[in-house]
Amino acid sequence: MTSNGSGPAGRFASVAEVRQQLASVGYLADDGLAGVVYLADRLGKPVLVEGPAGTGKTELAKSVAAMSGARLIRLQCYEGIDESKALYEWDYKKQLLRIQVEQGAGWSELEENIFSEPFLLTRPLLEAIRAEEPVVLLIDEVDRVEIETEALLLEVLSDYQVSIPELGTIVAKQIPLVFLTSNNTRELSEALKRRCLFLHLDYPSVERERQIVLAKVPGITEQLADQVARIVRSLRSLDLKKHPSISETLDWARTLLLLGIESVDVETARSTLHLLLKYRSDIEAASAELAKAGTELSA
Ligand SMILES: Nc1ncnc2c1ncn2[C@@H]1O[C@H](COP(=O)(O)OP(=O)(O)OP(=O)(O)O)[C@@H](O)[C@H]1O
Ligand SMILES: [Mg+2]
Structure with a gap:
């Protein structure tokens, strides 16, 4: 933690409140999960959410945003993503145009002009740092x-500030609630893990999955939801x-x-298995x- 920003937010009064608010936006969590979100908010630490595909990692961040009325800013990572797509880049096309238009101007004047706010393309990390809300x-x-x-992520997440040589250092006004998700396709660095609270999401229990089905599939009967789960x-x-x-x-x-x-x-189960597998x-x-299993299915 640094002294940047306004410090930990205290958006939620208790773990139970987090769980209830998550449920109110259709995300069913146990106290373990809700507890991590509660702590992340209190400590101002990012949460690293790890687990198999389709276990609600992305949805958790979306739901926390929805329930707290916060804006969701998403950085979708991919192989090859770099600073210019994660943080910021200069709008070269616009800069070139300006240079052409102002042919008579001296370089230093021009430089000051084209490395200014209107020529900056803000990417998600900078967007989150600069957000007022x-x-x-x-x-x-x-x-x-x-x-x-x-x-780079580590740097941003430890200081909540970004320095742009031409513009200076931009310090976060508030510490955003941060969720990082991982499918564990490779080991993340110890340094990144150390910075984060860790949350492992696994497949839910039968009971929770039944509840998720009931919450997400309007019109389904208790009996069918139970069987499905x-x-x-x-x-x-x-x-x-x-x-x-x-999801499946x-x-x-x-x-x-x-x-x-x-x-x-x-x-029925056999003829619709392609939806699950x-x-x-x-x-x-x-x-x-x-x-x-035969007859057990209809039990
Ligand atoms: N606890 C939950 N409560 C309600 N819905 C859930 C819950 N967990 C998962 N879901 C539902 O499961 C689906 C998949 O979730 P999500 O897309 O977040 O998975 P993911 O873990 O991000 O998967 P991937 O690793 O493939 O990106 C979503 O439609 C979401 O609504
Ligand atoms: Mg996801």
Whole structure:
């Protein structure tokens, strides 16, 4: 922590309040998760959210923004992203135009002119630092950036300030709530991990997934939601290439509802497995398992 900005925000009164507010925007969390968000806010620390695909990492940041009325600023990371796309860059085209228009002007005058605010292209990190209003900064899929860019992130996240040689240092007016997400495609640096609170999101329990389905699929019955959650859970216990994620559970539940299905039998499950599983070998394995389970499905 540095003395920059207005310090930790204290946006939430308690862990229970975080959980309730998350629920009010449709994100169902347990106290563990809510506790990390609460602490992040109190300590002014970023949260590193890690876990398999489709377990609600991105959605968590969006939901925290929605529930606290903060603006969500998202930096979508990818291989090759650099400072000019993460922080800022100068608008060369506009600068060139200005140089052409002002042909008679001396260089120093011109220089001062073209390295000023109207020629600056603000990227998400700078945007978050400069924001006047409350902000949630989502640095999504941070494991995809190169080490050098990770160092840049680290710098910004430790000082909450950015220095632009031509303009000076811009210090954050407030410490944004920051979420970094990772699918763990590569190990992040110790330095970055040390800076963050760590949150591991895994597949939910049957009960929580049932609640998520009920919250996210309007019109679904308790019975169908329960069945969906239990079948998905049993598929996750199989040895598959890619287990179904919460997104896929929701897709499946919506499809069953659209098809007017009230209760899932083996045939329905097998004919709609492609919504849950994306590899042919997984579909075959699951299909065989469902056939074996047979009557249990309708229990
Ligand atoms: N706790 C939850 N409460 C409500 N909905 C949830 C919850 N967790 C996940 N979801 C739903 O699951 C879907 C997938 O979530 P999200 O896109 O955040 O996954 P992710 O972890 O970011 O995945 P990826 O690693 O592929 O980016 C979203 O539609 C989200 O609404
Ligand atoms: Mg995501």
